[in-house]
Amino acid sequence: MRVVLGEDLALLRDGLIRLLSANGFDVVEAVDNGPGLLRALVEHQPDVAVVDVRLPPTFTDEGLRAAIEARTKVPGLPVLVLSQYVEQLYARELLSDGRGAVGYLLKDRIANVGQFIDAVRRVADGGTAMDPEVVSQLLASNAGNVPLRRLTPREHEVLGLMAEGRSNAAIASKLFVTDKAIAKHTNNIFSKLDLPPSTDDNRRVLAVLAYLNG
Amino acid sequence: MVERVDQQQTGRLGLAGWGFVLAWLSMVGVAVFCVVVTSASLVLVTVGIPLTLFTLPWLRGLADWHRVWTADHLGIPIARPYRPLPEGGALTKVRSVLTDRATWRDLLWVLVDGTAGVFLTLLPITFLLNAVWYAVALPIVVSIVPNTFNANYGLFDVTTVAGALATGIPIAAVSIALFWWTTRPIMRAYARMTRRMLAPAERDRLANRVAQLTESRAETVDTQAAELRRIERDLHDGAQARLVSLGMSLGMAEDLLASDPDAAQGLLAEAREATGLALAELRDLVRGIHPPVLADRGLDGAVRALALASPLPVEVSVDLPGRPPAPVESAMYFAVAETLTNAAKHSGATSAWIRLTYADGRLGVMVGDDGRGGARQPADGGLHGIERRLAAFDGTMMVASPVGGPTIVTMELPCVLSSVKTSPSSGTA
Numbered sequence: 001m002r003v004v005l006g007e008d009l010a011l012l013r014d015g016l017i018r019l020l021s022a023n024g025f026d027v028v029e030a031v032d033n034g035p036g037l038l039r040a041l042v043e044h045q046p047d048v049a050v051v052d053v054r055l056p057p058t059f060t061d062e063g064l065r066a067a068i069e070a071r072t073k074v075p076g077l078p079v080l081v082l083s084q085y086v087e088q089l090y091a092r093e094l095l096s097d098g099r100g101a102v103g104y105l106l107k108d109r110i111a112n113v114g115q116f117i118d119a120v121r122r123v124a125d126g127g128t129a130m131d132p133e134v135v136s137q138l139l140a141s142n143a144g145n146v147p148l149r150r151l152t153p154r155e156h157e158v159l160g161l162m163a164e165g166r167s168n169a170a171i172a173s174k175l176f177v178t179d180k181a182i183a184k185h186t187n188n189i190f191s192k193l194d195l196p197p198s199t200d201d202n203r204r205v206l207a208v209l210a211y212l213n214g
Numbered sequence: 215m216v217e218r219v220d221q222q223q224t225g226r227l228g229l230a231g232w233g234f235v236l237a238w239l240s241m242v243g244v245a246v247f248c249v250v251v252t253s254a255s256l257v258l259v260t261v262g263i264p265l266t267l268f269t270l271p272w273l274r275g276l277a278d279w280h281r282v283w284t285a286d287h288l289g290i291p292i293a294r295p296y297r298p299l300p301e302g303g304a305l306t307k308v309r310s311v312l313t314d315r316a317t318w319r320d321l322l323w324v325l326v327d328g329t330a331g332v333f334l335t336l337l338p339i340t341f342l343l344n345a346v347w348y349a350v351a352l353p354i355v356v357s358i359v360p361n362t363f364n365a366n367y368g369l370f371d372v373t374t375v376a377g378a379l380a381t382g383i384p385i386a387a388v389s390i391a392l393f394w395w396t397t398r399p400i401m402r403a404y405a406r407m408t409r410r411m412l413a414p415a416e417r418d419r420l421a422n423r424v425a426q427l428t429e430s431r432a433e434t435v436d437t438q439a440a441e442l443r444r445i446e447r448d449l450h451d452g453a454q455a456r457l458v459s460l461g462m463s464l465g466m467a468e469d470l471l472a473s474d475p476d477a478a479q480g481l482l483a484e485a486r487e488a489t490g491l492a493l494a495e496l497r498d499l500v501r502g503i504h505p506p507v508l509a510d511r512g513l514d515g516a517v518r519a520l521a522l523a524s525p526l527p528v529e530v531s532v533d534l535p536g537r538p539p540a541p542v543e544s545a546m547y548f549a550v551a552e553t554l555t556n557a558a559k560h561s562g563a564t565s566a567w568i569r570l571t572y573a574d575g576r577l578g579v580m581v582g583d584d585g586r587g588g589a590r591q592p593a594d595g596g597l598h599g600i601e602r603r604l605a606a607f608d609g610t611m612m613v614a615s616p617v618g619g620p621t622i623v624t625m626e627l628p629c630v631l632s633s634v635k636t637s638p639s640s641g642t643a
Binding site: 053054060061084085087088089090092106107108111112137140141142143144214 | 486489490493494497500501506507509510511515518519522523524525526527564
């Protein structure tokens with residue numbers, strides 16, 4: 001799988017290259033600034049891009065802007081955005097085109113290599129990877145939402161994991177229950193939130209995120 | 215001080231009527247002058263102390279009434295120059311008011327108002343009454359008693375109604391014209407004269423300003439020092455402690471690697487968890503110092519991010535032609551954050567709104583909610599904290615929160631915008 005990497009800190013860039021290569025990814029280009037990233041993304045059209053939000057020259061949200069702009073030129077280009085902090089506003093911007101294939105994770109999550117690689121693969125496959133922190137912010141800002149309050153604690157848990165972008169099978173194994181039990185929970189959640197049911201994992205995730213983003 | 219012309223001002227007739235009232239008030243003023251001066255001169259025989267404290271508010275009240283009057287009727291606002299009364303006994307207070315230059319300027323004003331003031335304020339109504347007398351009263355009087363004015367006025371014959379009309383109408387016309395053209399200038403001149411005497415003297419204004427700046431600087435320095443202490447403590451108890459424990463876990467894992475790989479693995483997992491916690495603490499700390507989203511997107515984006523994160527649905531409208539300086543953005547951001555948190559926590563509101571505007575060199579932010587109102591500003595509360603933070607930039611905060619709601623918090627801060635407009639990227643709907 002071909003990867004373009006956007007990260008300005010040499011230490012982290014080298015670490016990420018090593019980590020991705022060791023897990024069977026092919027890093028076709030690693031850039032350290034926003035304009036370069038945009039060019040590389042459009043030029044290589046990689047299977048997935050791993051991008052730091054804050055890049056030179058402005059050291060603000062250069063990476064995020066480059067990623068969003070690249071996705072307008074190459075619709076659906078899979079992008080996993082990494083950041084030292086997460087901001088609901090940015091998650092919403094990444095998701096706003098409704099195409100999925102986006103990820104937004106705290107840099108801390110790289111430490112758990114297995115889960116990180118899993119997230120990169122999921123995004124490359126057109127799925128979604130939202131940081132648990134983003135999801136808890138989303139749920140907190142929906143505290144006043146009446147349909148959400150009708151969910152049972154278990155359904156709440158399943159909803160959170162779904163919003164992180166996990167498939168039913170992944171949720172089932174994480175919660176140590178059967179796929180069937182999770183399918184039942186998802187059906188309940190979708191009917192309580194009045195969302196159209198879907199059997200496709202990705203579409204389900206996007207529907208949940210769109211709902212939470214109100 | 216700028217004269218406001220946009221507001222509704224009193225018409226000529228109204229001004230003439232007010233002039234009459236003002237003239238009488240000038241007489242009252244002279245009486246107050248006598249009373250105050252007498253009281254003050256009795257200070258040496260003690261009885262003057264309470265007497266002065268009792269009578270001086272009359273003088274200030276009269277002056278304040280004039281300050282409000284000129285603003286209301288002629289759009290010429292006049293600031294209050296008085297020093298705040300000190301805490302302490304009657305003697306301290308008397309000493310303070312008698313050494314306040316504003317007191318002596320008030321007294322001087324009363325004298326000027328009682329002379330030049332009376333003259334000016336009576337002019338418009340004199341013109342008006344003069345016109346009425348010549349055009350209406352004179353012919354009527356002459357028609358009833360033809361020979362009231364037996365002598366004629368030089369060329370004019372006022373012994374007959376026709377003669378009276380021929381004489382009175384032109385004089386009345388001139389009077390009316392004078393009334394029409396001079397009433398406003400005269401009353402404005404009176405208001406400017408009043409302002410010259412009642413507004414704070416430049417020297418006093420500067421002295422007050424220095425006192426105010428000294429106070430707000432002291433508060434700012436205190437706040438900054440407290441903030442640094444908090445950051446130091448947070449780092450010391452948080453990230454630093456985590457790194458120490460991380461080092462310990464790694465060291466122990468190193469020792470156990472050969473003898474007990476399982477235990478070593480457990481320690482390594484613990485170490486990784488510790489890095490996560492340390493990072494989370496550093497993140498929170500950074501958010502409290504300078505939120506990254508503020509650096510990235512400016513006040514506009516950062517306020518939108520706040521709105522998104524609030525448990526209330528918040529409607530945001532922003533009309534800023536550029537970006538305020540970073541310290542101003544930061545102060546305003548934290549002010550909005552605190553206000554919004556207050557609204558979500560205490561007001562019982564179901565929705566809120568935020569407006570950012572910039573006009574006349576002032577950044578204005580309004581935060582409103584549809585809650586139950588009744589918000590107060592206790593000296594140690596969050597709202598007071600905001601006020602102090604804004605005061606460092608000469609900013610102000612006003613809370614309108616009638617019981618039953620809604621609550622609207624208005625914050626204003628003078629600043630200059632940089633011309634570059636940072637446009638938020640797509641999809642912030």
